[in-house]
Amino acid sequence: MKTPDAAQHELAALSQQLDRLLDHVHRLSEENRSLRHSQEQLANERANLLARNEQARSRVEAMIQRLKALENNG
Numbered sequence: 001m002k003t004p005d006a007a008q009h010e011l012a013a014l015s016q017q018l019d020r021l022l023d024h025v026h027r028l029s030e031e032n033r034s035l036r037h038s039q040e041q042l043a044n045e046r047a048n049l050l051a052r053n054e055q056a057r058s059r060v061e062a063m064i065q066r067l068k069a070l071e072n073n074g
Contacts, residue, residue: 002010
């Protein structure tokens, strides 16, 4: 059977370990939140770039069509 001092020492060690684990969970939660925010920003940026790319493609295609029309009329 453990002495009261040994039990108290073991309880203190477990308490410290629990505190370290809770700190670790907190840091991981914050990191996860930050990563999710970054992922959302990158997804928005990607969507904007895809839209701009599509607009540019449409403008180039329209320009090509106008040039072909000029070529055919000239």
